[in-house]
Amino acid sequence: MTLREVRWIDLPHVSDDRGVLTSIESGRDLPFELRRLFFMHDMRGERGGHAHRTTHQVIVALAGAFNVEVSDGSESAAYVMNDPHRGLYLPPMTWVRLRDFAAEAVCLVLADAHYEDVEYVSDWSEFVALSRTARSLT
Amino acid sequence: MTLREVRWIDLPHVSDDRGVLTSIESGRDLPFELRRLFFMHDMRGERGGHAHRTTHQVIVALAGAFNVEVSDGSESAAYVMNDPHRGLYLPPMTWVRLRDFAAEAVCLVLADAHYEDVEYVSDWSEFVALSRTARSLT
Numbered sequence: 354m355t356l357r358e359v360r361w362i363d364l365p366h367v368s369d370d371r372g373v374l375t376s377i378e379s380g381r382d383l384p385f386e387l388r389r390l391f392f393m394h395d396m397r398g399e400r401g402g403h404a405h406r407t408t409h410q411v412i413v414a415l416a417g418a419f420n421v422e423v424s425d426g427s428e429s430a431a432y433v434m435n436d437p438h439r440g441l442y443l444p445p446m447t448w449v450r451l452r453d454f455a456a457e458a459v460c461l462v463l464a465d466a467h468y469e470d471v472e473y474v475s476d477w478s479e480f481v482a483l484s485r486t487a488r489s490l491t
Numbered sequence: 492m493t494l495r496e497v498r499w500i501d502l503p504h505v506s507d508d509r510g511v512l513t514s515i516e517s518g519r520d521l522p523f524e525l526r527r528l529f530f531m532h533d534m535r536g537e538r539g540g541h542a543h544r545t546t547h548q549v550i551v552a553l554a555g556a557f558n559v560e561v562s563d564g565s566e567s568a569a570y571v572m573n574d575p576h577r578g579l580y581l582p583p584m585t586w587v588r589l590r591d592f593a594a595e596a597v598c599l600v601l602a603d604a605h606y607e608d609v610e611y612v613s614d615w616s617e618f619v620a621l622s623r624t625a626r627s628l629t
Contacts, residue, residue: 372534
């Protein structure tokens, strides 16, 4: 991957006197079919600290705010997450770290694959080596 | 449907010193494949006030609390939503109303179908008639 592939995705939402409804259709509003989601709350310290070998993800700040740092093993970029109406798309092989959580923050992550332990790269040195190899092949 | 089909679904979650992560796998932790989700915040007054003809749904209180009232056109039941680790499963043809929202409430709804306008029954009298007919056929 390159950091340029990380991008915001606007999420369709409707606001009226009953509040705000944000809708996400699998394969339409996301660049993939939705097969898994997870959400996190009461977040403290740092989360993430890994990459996915093949999984595509979209991160949404449903409530509160936090920061996301992404890296391709050579460069990094940082995003402030505080708008429930847009998601941050992460292609496979993006190293991601989440931190600076507001107490009320709720983070939703949408993914195109079921959970598999072997799908994670959790060692930074391995990630850098894998990314360097991938770049040399393209 | 009958009201007995409405039920809680426990959502797998892991709690550690980084917070709580709740995971939902399409077709595994849900009694259907996930094709759409929507979330609501800044909710006021009443939401819902309709049934879906064929869509299955699961409602989760991601933050804060609210109440859900369901009806089969003849009987009703009420649920307090305040636990992000369980979802309320609603089969097709469940009339649903959401209300009494805490200011910080965030409601997540998972569904097995893409949005279709004709899928909704928004007239209570029509819903009662359709439900009565369905019951007389079973």
